[in-house]
Amino acid sequence: MPRIRHQRCPACKTDSLAATSNPSILDCRQCHGLWFEDGALNHAIAHQHDCIDDYDHELHLGPALRPSDRQCRRCQVPMVHYQLLEHYTTEIDCCPECDGVWLDKHEIDQVMHSPKLKQALSDLNKKVTWKSWLFQFLTSMPVEYNVQPHRTPWVTRLLIALCSLIFVAGMFAPDTNEWIFVNLGLNSDTQSPAHFVLQLLTYQFVHGGLMHLVGNMYFLSIIGDNLEDALGHGAFLAIYLFAGVMAALAELMLFDTAQGPLLLVGASGSIAALFGLYLLWFRHASLTFMIIVYQKKLAPHWYFLIWSLINLFGMFTAQGGVAWAAHLGGFALGLLLGYLMKDYVLRKNPLIALLNQPEAVLRR
Ligand SMILES: [Zn+2]
Ligand SMILES: [Zn+2]
Ligand SMILES: [Zn+2]
Missing domain, CATH: 1.20.1540.10 (Rhomboid-like)
Structure with missing residues (x-):
């Protein structure tokens, strides 16, 4: 597989993905979305919340909605749209084969705060x-x-x-x-x-x-x-x-x-x-x-x-x-x-x- 495919941004489809200080997180220099793999997203979320040691964002996702028009940069298969939380309709792209996750720029904050969001929404919706x-x-x-x-x-x-x-x-x-x-x-x-x-x-x-x-x-x-x-x-x-x-x-x-x-x-x-x-x-x-x-x-x-x-x-x-x-x-x-x-x-x-x-x- 040509190396260049791996730089391909799933969202803007330019070859703009670049490694950040964490090699499992790549940043698109065009659209400023982020690519996470090897559990890096869970670490990043846990890091945001001092009280959480281990986090598995997949356990909290809402329903799988439909195939996305975005491709996993690693597996070259279409990713799947998931609703971030049951009561939060942001849709994120997850790879069905590896644990790769793509977040558009405007979704990053929502995902990083998702454990707090989930707790808040369950309190509010009682x-x-x-x-x-x-x-x-x-x-x-x-x-x-x-x-x-x-x-x-x-x-x-x-x-x-x-x-x-x-x-x-x-x-x-x-x-x-x-x-x-x-x-x-x-x-x-x-x-x-x-x-x-x-x-x-x-x-x-x-x-x-x-x-x-x-x-x-x-x-x-x-x-x-x-x-x-x-x-x-x-x-x-x-x-x-x-x-x-x-x-x-x-x-x-x-x-x-x-x-x-x-x-x-x-x-x-x-x-x-x-x-x-x-x-x-x-x-x-x-x-x-x-x-x-x-x-x-x-x-x-x-x-x-x-x-x-x-x-x-x-x-x-x-x-x-x-x-x-x-x-x-x-x-x-x-x-x-x-x-x-x-x-x-x-x-x-x-x-x-x-x-x-x-x-x-x-x-x-
Ligand atoms: Zn991009
Ligand atoms: Zn994949
Ligand atoms: Zn009050």
Whole structure:
């Protein structure tokens, strides 16, 4: 067999395959795909994941789809298209005779991350269980399906602890409670500008009732962990507090002070901004929605669309006691920031980027 055939790239059919520092991996200098043989692909995948010693990618492949128009550079037989994973529709070319595998340039990242992708997709595609049904039936709170965060969500936990502590302090002492509302809540009557600016931050930690606190903290705990993981602790905290300030300003702008001074408390505005980020970055996640007794996993955009409609309805029918404008203002800010930061966040989080691609098959 003439040696030159062995340099033939299965994809672009030019004689451009060249050895890399690993002799079992060849790189096409034309189309930048990679050829793997002698188990080199398994080593490369295991190397990406410190926790895996041995990996056999063939065990995880989806179904064999059809013969490919590409030829194995060694055996000169047509390769076979396999789906990368059961729930990821990228097609890779494998030789039916040797263990040669060809990856196009855009597939390399997907294949290298495939063990994590497989785990993530199996978490995301879990069916609702009777436990999640019972939980939502009793609490009216959604159940979240998302990937397991890597970082411990310290900031999320700290925010929850602070809000709860302030609430408990007020619950046991009526005097303290009044002091908390007057000084830490956002009060449009506050005279000192410095105090008012401080209140723009502190009002986010004060809650008006147990259900107000529990509802907010539950949402913060389920979506905060993934957002903090994607952004990093500092950026997450900065966005959370900034969104709370902007949500309060939105409420102040639309509030008619002729009805009396505005007293605003609660983390809802800040958390509404997190909804916007979540919607734009985690299209793969699901939140369950319940109509009487029927529970359904919804994509975040559907879930938060329903949530926004409820808020719009509340604002126009002007039901008192809830800061509709703060909710919607926070949410709009979250959508804007989420849109502006999406490329950056996906670059920082390869797994989230891969789950955002259309190849991810999501079952709801
Ligand atoms: Zn090529
Ligand atoms: Zn072969
Ligand atoms: Zn979560």
